[in-house]
Amino acid sequence: MTSDPRLGPIALPDTRARRVFEKLLDGSGITLNGSAPADIRVYHPDVFSRVLHQGTLGLGEAYMDGWWECDRIDELAHRLLRHGLGEHAQSKSERLMYRLQSGFFNLQSRARAHIVGEAHYDFGNDLFERMLDDTMCYSCGYWKDAGSLLEAQRAKLALACRKLELEPGMRVLDIGCGWGSFAEHAARHHGVEVTGITISREQAELARRRCEGLPVEILLEDYRELEGRFDRVVSIGMFEHVGHRNYATYFGTVERLLPADGLFLLHTIGSNTSHISADPWINRYIFPNGVLPSAKHIAQASEEHLLMEDWQNFGADYDRTLMAWLENFDAHWDEIADRYNQRTQRMFRYYLSICAGAFRARNLQLWQVVLSKGREGRYDAPR
Known part of the structure; x- marks a missing residue:
């Protein structure tokens, strides 16, 4: 039937x-x-x-x-x-299988890092351009004083830049740069040089076009391959793909790339518990091999490498962000309907909706964490 x-x-x-x-x-x-x-x-x-x-x-x-x-x-x-x-x-078998896999295997190893890029972020720039706003930010907006999605995303980018205390001429690394939203904003408004890395070919191509004429370099590269020195490091909406087996390597990489007075801003979705698990539907259809960190995960993995300077939670704002994306998706679906099928439409509507509900229920959080190498003096984070 x-x-x-x-x-x-x-x-x-x-x-x-x-x-x-x-x-x-x-x-x-x-x-x-x-x-x-x-x-x-x-x-x-x-x-x-x-x-x-x-x-x-x-x-x-x-x-x-x-x-x-x-x-x-x-x-x-x-x-x-x-x-x-x-x-x-969640079925017991699904939870058990994921915990066994993540326990015995590194689901986010260097060899597997491209999987989520190909499965989700390479899905189609035409779809994401209609779902997101002009900044092409694919992470939580900051709605404190914002009245629209565009204002909320610009406020998020501005907040991150203020927390990083950017000054003209600084070299900034953007780990998981997406479609270049932060790189473009920071280079244009703060006069910094930005190196952005992504594992998505579609993102890299569009990010390069968006940042053309600015001191921005976009690389198709894994964070573990990075060399050099950067005054500031930022990572917005990428840590969810790192995986608990790689947290120490991740923070160790940031430590190695930062100078003594450097700052690192981590913007990530967070889990209320430290259980290693993933929603089976999200894992299969949206973010393969993704794992949400807990506060404990971040604190423990970073403490041998970096000093915690500030921690802000504005997870409730993700509900509003996701509902704005859903509104955009519905309003512009007819423009791309001939390129996708109805199952794809229902998949994206379901994904955006259930995630909005999860943030509304406070089952998920959104954290901005500022870390340093223990620089001298007091750090006052803006809000």
Whole structure:
């Protein structure tokens, strides 16, 4: 049996899987085939058994296949997580397999570093140009005084530059430079020279075009291969791909590249716990081999190399950022629909929505951490 949303939701089957599913939802405020924005409309009778057997992987794939629908997936995810279903939503076998893999193998080794670039960041510049704003920032905006996505991203870039205390003529390294948003901003507004590195060919190509005429060099390179000396180092939205087995190498590399009075700004999504795990659906379809660090991971891995100067959490701003990306994605999808299929559209909508819900539920955080090599004097971080 195949689903057909045009026929409307199906009559709910009287199965054990459905009854277990409804019991899990009890008290969450979510109703099957209800009319509220966060309610789940069912279009395939096997959706319940699929989710119970495969957890979040089954839930996400079932949505991509059109087996269920929801007007506000972000609010659905928010309610499920606040209801405590985050851990139960993953199958035990999926969690165990990932922990075994990450324990025995370096999933983010130098030889495997290109995988996430090819799978996600090389997906298509045309898609990301329509989803993001003019800065092409693909990380959390800073909404403290911002009224739009563009203002929030410019505020984030400006905040990072102020925290790094940039001065004209400085040499700055941008680890995981993306499409060149920070490199362009810092070179244009602060007169610094920037070397940006990425593992995505699509990102490197567009970043070079965006930074043309500025003292910016964009390299297709892994952070472990870097040599030289930089006055400042910044890494925005890249540490999530480093992996716990490589944290010490990462901070050791930054230490080696910085002078005695240098500063390093780390901007990363963070996990509330130190368990090594990844959401199975996100790991398969969005960020292969990604691992979110905990505060403990960062503190322990960096303490032998760098001194913690400042730590700021504005994770609640990621909810608003993701919802702005979703709005852009929906508004401009027709411009690229002939180049992608409906499954891709549903994949991106689901990804942006569930992540927004996770930040809204405070299951995920966004940290900006400033570290130094122990330079003399007091450091006062701007906000």
